[in-house]
Amino acid sequence: MSACARAITAEEAAFRIDYPLAYGRDTGVIAFDRVAEEAVRQVADNPWGKAHFYTASLESDELISLNGERRDMRSEIEHSDSVIMVATNAILGDAVAEVGAICRELSIMTAGLLLLEDGDLTGKTLMAIRPYARILLVPADREDLFQLLTAIRA
Amino acid sequence: MLRPDINDLLTQTGPGTPMGDLFRRYWQPVLHTDELPEDGCPPVRVKLLSERLIAVRTPEGEYGLMDEFCAHRGISLFFGRVENEGIRCPYHGWKYNANGQAIDVPSELNNSEFCKNVKLRSYPLVKVGDILWAYLGDPEKQPPLPTWEFATVPERQTYTSKRLQECNWLQALEGGIDSSHVTWLHGGGPSGHGLEADPLFAGSKGNQYNKNDVKPFFEVVENEGGLLIGARRNAEDGNYYWRVTPWVLPNFTMVPPRGDHPVHGHFWVPIDDENCWAWSFDYHPTRDLTETEVDAMKAGAGVHSKNIPGTYLPVANKDNDYLIDREKQKAGILFSGVEGIAIQDSSLQESMGPVVDRTKERLVATDAGIIKARQKLRRAVEALRDNGTEPVGNVPEHQKIRSVAIVLPADRPFVEGIGDGFLAREGVGQTTV
Numbered sequence: 144m145s146a147c148a149r150a151i152t153a154e155e156a157a158f159r160i161d162y163p164l165a166y167g168r169d170t171g172v173i174a175f176d177r178v179a180e181e182a183v184r185q186v187a188d189n190p191w192g193k194a195h196f197y198t199a200s201l202e203s204d205e206l207i208s209l210n211g212e213r214r215d216m217r218s219e220i221e222h223s224d225s226v227i228m229v230a231t232n233a234i235l236g237d238a239v240a241e242v243g244a245i246c247r248e249l250s251i252m253t254a255g256l257l258l259l260e261d262g263d264l265t266g267k268t269l270m271a272i273r274p275y276a277r278i279l280l281v282p283a284d285r286e287d288l289f290q291l292l293t294a295i296r297a
Numbered sequence: 298m299l300r301p302d303i304n305d306l307l308t309q310t311g312p313g314t315p316m317g318d319l320f321r322r323y324w325q326p327v328l329h330t331d332e333l334p335e336d337g338c339p340p341v342r343v344k345l346l347s348e349r350l351i352a353v354r355t356p357e358g359e360y361g362l363m364d365e366f367c368a369h370r371g372i373s374l375f376f377g378r379v380e381n382e383g384i385r386c387p388y389h390g391w392k393y394n395a396n397g398q399a400i401d402v403p404s405e406l407n408n409s410e411f412c413k414n415v416k417l418r419s420y421p422l423v424k425v426g427d428i429l430w431a432y433l434g435d436p437e438k439q440p441p442l443p444t445w446e447f448a449t450v451p452e453r454q455t456y457t458s459k460r461l462q463e464c465n466w467l468q469a470l471e472g473g474i475d476s477s478h479v480t481w482l483h484g485g486g487p488s489g490h491g492l493e494a495d496p497l498f499a500g501s502k503g504n505q506y507n508k509n510d511v512k513p514f515f516e517v518v519e520n521e522g523g524l525l526i527g528a529r530r531n532a533e534d535g536n537y538y539w540r541v542t543p544w545v546l547p548n549f550t551m552v553p554p555r556g557d558h559p560v561h562g563h564f565w566v567p568i569d570d571e572n573c574w575a576w577s578f579d580y581h582p583t584r585d586l587t588e589t590e591v592d593a594m595k596a597g598a599g600v601h602s603k604n605i606p607g608t609y610l611p612v613a614n615k616d617n618d619y620l621i622d623r624e625k626q627k628a629g630i631l632f633s634g635v636e637g638i639a640i641q642d643s644s645l646q647e648s649m650g651p652v653v654d655r656t657k658e659r660l661v662a663t664d665a666g667i668i669k670a671r672q673k674l675r676r677a678v679e680a681l682r683d684n685g686t687e688p689v690g691n692v693p694e695h696q697k698i699r700s701v702a703i704v705l706p707a708d709r710p711f712v713e714g715i716g717d718g719f720l721a722r723e724g725v726g727q728t729t730v
Contacts, residue, residue, distance in 0.1 A: 147615040147648065151463065153571070156650035164657065225662045254662035270708045278515040278665045281710075287669060294298055294660045294668045 169193040170297035171223040172288070173206060173242060175272075176233035178260050182285045183229055184209060186292065194297035195219070199238035220245050225252040225295065228276055229288060231260055236271035243275025254291065256283035299655035299671065307674055308465045308652050310567040311347035315682045316674075319547060320346055321434030322681070323691045324443045326564050326576050327422065328352055328429040329457065333360065340384060342375050346433055347569040351375060352422060353384050353395060361395025362431050363419035368399065393417055425449070427457055428576075440691035445549070446699065446721035447562065447578040455580035456559075456594045460602040460611050462643050465652040466548060466573040469565040472642050473550035474670050476528040476542055477663055480511045482633055482641050492555070495638070497579070497590065497599030501556030503702050503730045506530045506538035517666045518712055522546060522695030523673065525719070526666045527711045532704045538730065539711045541701045543719070544670060546677055546690035551700035552600065554729035559586060560700060561600045571651035574609070577601050577639065582699075583726045602639040611640055619644040697721040701728045 149155060172187070172194055174180040180198045187196040187209055197206040197219065206216050220226060226246050228239060246253050255276030257264060264281060273279060280287055299307075310317040325345065332341050337356035342365060344350070349365040351374045365373055367386040374393075377384040383394040385401070392401035397419030398412075405411040420433050426448030432439055447455050462469050472478070484492055484507055492498040492507065510530035518525040522545040532538040540553035551562035564576040577600040579586070586594075597603030602611040613620040619635045621644070626634030635641045660668065680686035689695055699721050705714040712719075718728035 145616050145618050147618045147644075151615055151647050151650055153651050156654070159654075159657075164659070168661070227662065252662045254665055264710060266708055266710065269710055273514075273516075273707075276514070278517065278663050280665055280669060281516055281518045283669075286672065287665075290668055290672050291662070291665055294658075294664065295662060296298060296659070 164296070168224040168295045168297050169195075169222055170292065170295065171195055171197065171220055171226040172292070172297075173197045173199055173226065173228055175199045175228060175230040175235045175239055178231040178233060179229040179258060182258055182260075182288060185285055186288045189289070191292060191297055194292055195223075199235045199242075201235070201238075203237070203241060216241060217245055220251065221249055223251050225254065227288070227291065228253060228255045228272060229258065229283075230255070230268065230272055231258045232262055232265055232268045234268050234271045236267075239271050239275055246275065253277050255279040256288055256291075257281050258283055258285070298658045298660065301654075301656055303671075303675060304652075304655045306678060307671060308467050309570050310466065311570065315678045316547075317346055318434075319674075319678050319681055319688055320567065321432075322438060322440065322688050323434075323547065324423075324425075324430040324432050324440065325548075325566050326428045326457075326459075326574075327362070327431040327566075329459070330424055330427050330429060333429065337379050340375060340377060340379060342373075343431075344568045345431060346567055348433065350420070351377070351384070352429070353377075353379060355379065355383055355395050356381050359395040360422040360424065360429060361397070361419060362422040363393065363395075363397035364417040366417075367391055368415050368417055369402075391415075395419075426455065427452065438687070441693055444693040444696045446582065446697065447560075447580040450580050450582060451585075453585040454582070455578065456586055456591055457576065457578045458594065458601045458604075459574050459576045459609050460604060460639060460643070461568075461609050462565075462573050462575045462647065463571070463615060463651070464573070464643075464647045464649060465570055466565045466567040468646045468649055468653055469563075469573050469575055469642075470544075470548055470550065471667050471670070472646055473563055473565065474524075474526060474542065474544050474666055475664075476515065476526055476540070476666070477513070479528075480507065480513070482645070483638050484508070484511070484632070495598055496593045497558055497561075498555050501558065501730065503538065503540070503553075503555045506532055506730070510538075515663065515666060516711065517669050520698075522690045522698065523549075524666070524670060525712065529711075535707055536704050537707055539701070539703050539705055539715075541703075541711060541715065541719075543698045543700055545695055545698060546688055547674060549690070549696075551698070553700040553702045554727045555702065556729060557581075559590060559599075560727050560729075562700065563600065575639065575643065581727075582721070583724060597637050597639070600638055602637060602643075611643065613637070613640045613644075615644075615647055699727055702730045703728050704730055 174183040259282035333354040397417030399415035559579040
């Protein structure tokens with residue numbers, strides 16, 4: 144029997160090394176408008192390992208934690224493995240661009256979720272986030288955010 | 298990662314399982330028409346969704362798909378004798394028509410009365426295109442016949458093959474959705490020869506876009522029948538080159554076209570929980586396939602495989618380590634060392650084991666398409682199980698779909714830019730680059 148034929152049996156699968164996996168991804172989740180913030184707050188209210196949640200600020204160079212603290216944007220992002228951007232048509236485009244630029248500079252993986260709870264997607268919304276999200280879900284819902292964070296072990 | 302119970306929910310398709318119930322709302326491809334080539338030909342054993350069945354074509358030309366085993370003593374009807382109106386068990390002569398109804402039980406004195414009470418479970422088996430399709434669900438919920446474009450264009454415009462893949466259906470499907478592996482496994486990485494070496498892909502401008510930009514961005518868009526997975530790369534003048542893969546629930550995917558080559562795609566059909574059929578098709582919406590193209594498909598080029606004659610088992614398979622060529626792998630001629638797109642996929646997907654343990658996965662954000670697809674499957678399964686909600690994808694409006702390759706301005710949503718390009722329309726060519 145060939146090596147492959149032996150290796151792919153259910154019996155051999157049982158011999159795969161079994162050890163607990165560490166939490167995978169240090170993940171920043173950023174809401175870029177009010178509706179997105181509601182969704183992020185809802186999802187944040189679950190036990191996560193290395194996920195940290197923010198809302199975007201009208202002020203440049205800062206993010207706001209969900210308990211209202213103003214934080215330096217770069218300091219909060221730079222240790223992340225990935226950043227998930229959550230937005231609706233009310234997206235704060237300038238803030239997305241700022242976050243996106245930092246992620247690009249630091250080679251941090253990005254994903255975007257457009258919730259569209261406030262109507263159809265507009266070109267303006269799309270263009271605000273498209274250049275910065277390596278993968279974009281259109282439309283996404285709150286469950287998508289939960290599932291994405293779960294799947295990447297955030 | 299997935300919880301073990303969700304992994305079981307999505308991967309188990311036998312009778313009485315929630316995913317099995319979902320699959321039993323769809324017509325599934327079962328046999329090539331040439332597997333039952335003529336009236337009165339020998340029967341064929343079929344295993345589908347963990348049910349063992351026998352397919353027959355009576356001397357009158359009627360197709361039938363029924364329980365493989367005789368109701369009397371459990372003999373496989375594979376050994377049966379096809380006779381007028383049905384098939385007769387060779388053990389004691391019980392005879393069934395194409396619907397599994399016993400029509401002759403020679404040992405019974407009151408033969409006709411006894412027959413009425415003996416019926417094998419049977420399912421409709423119909424010919425659409427060059428495929429026989431089966432529906433294993435509730436007769437009252439039977440959807441319209443399949444209307445996929447590859448199965449409804451004239452015969453000279455389409456070619457279909459199938460191969461055994463020895464792993465759970467979901468592993469195979471996820472390969473069809475996961476566009477990010479194409480650059481590496483099939484494209485050969487940044488220096489790869491990959492697609493240009495295949496006669497069914499060579500020469501399209503899209504190959505150059507693929508090669509010039511090996512880190513595509515992705516957009517996953519909700520569609521009525523499933524998802525549209527768009528991979529975007531940089532093109533000239535600030536435009537984007539888009540390749541859009543449709544997935545229609547539960548197990549249909551299409552590959553974006555390249556130039557005027559035929560368009561291809563797949564059905565990933567569960568045989569049981571540890572094996573599936575990879576059906577692969579190539580068709581052109583507006584012209585006949587050329588002899589050269591069909592020869593290439595038969596030789597295993599493109600999405601097809603070279604199979605052991607008389608079987609659907611690929612020549613390169615797990616028993617010979619997929620004929621991996623380490624020298625070609627080292628030289629970068631074949632990135633994985635395995636020849637052909639189909640076997641490149643199956644070698645890796647089978648290597649995961651019969652049913653991969655998704656609790657061990659380390660997914661990343663760019664796997665969001667797969668994560669979304671699993672979520673949609675789960676929702677469809679739970680909605681059917683808990684509320685009886687009919688799933689999408691089994692009606693003509695969801696099946697008349699095409700994959701697309703296109704160059705668009707950077708600020709256009711691809712759905713808007715492509716528009717009717719997603720619709721299968723008679724006499725209208727595919728949208729392609």
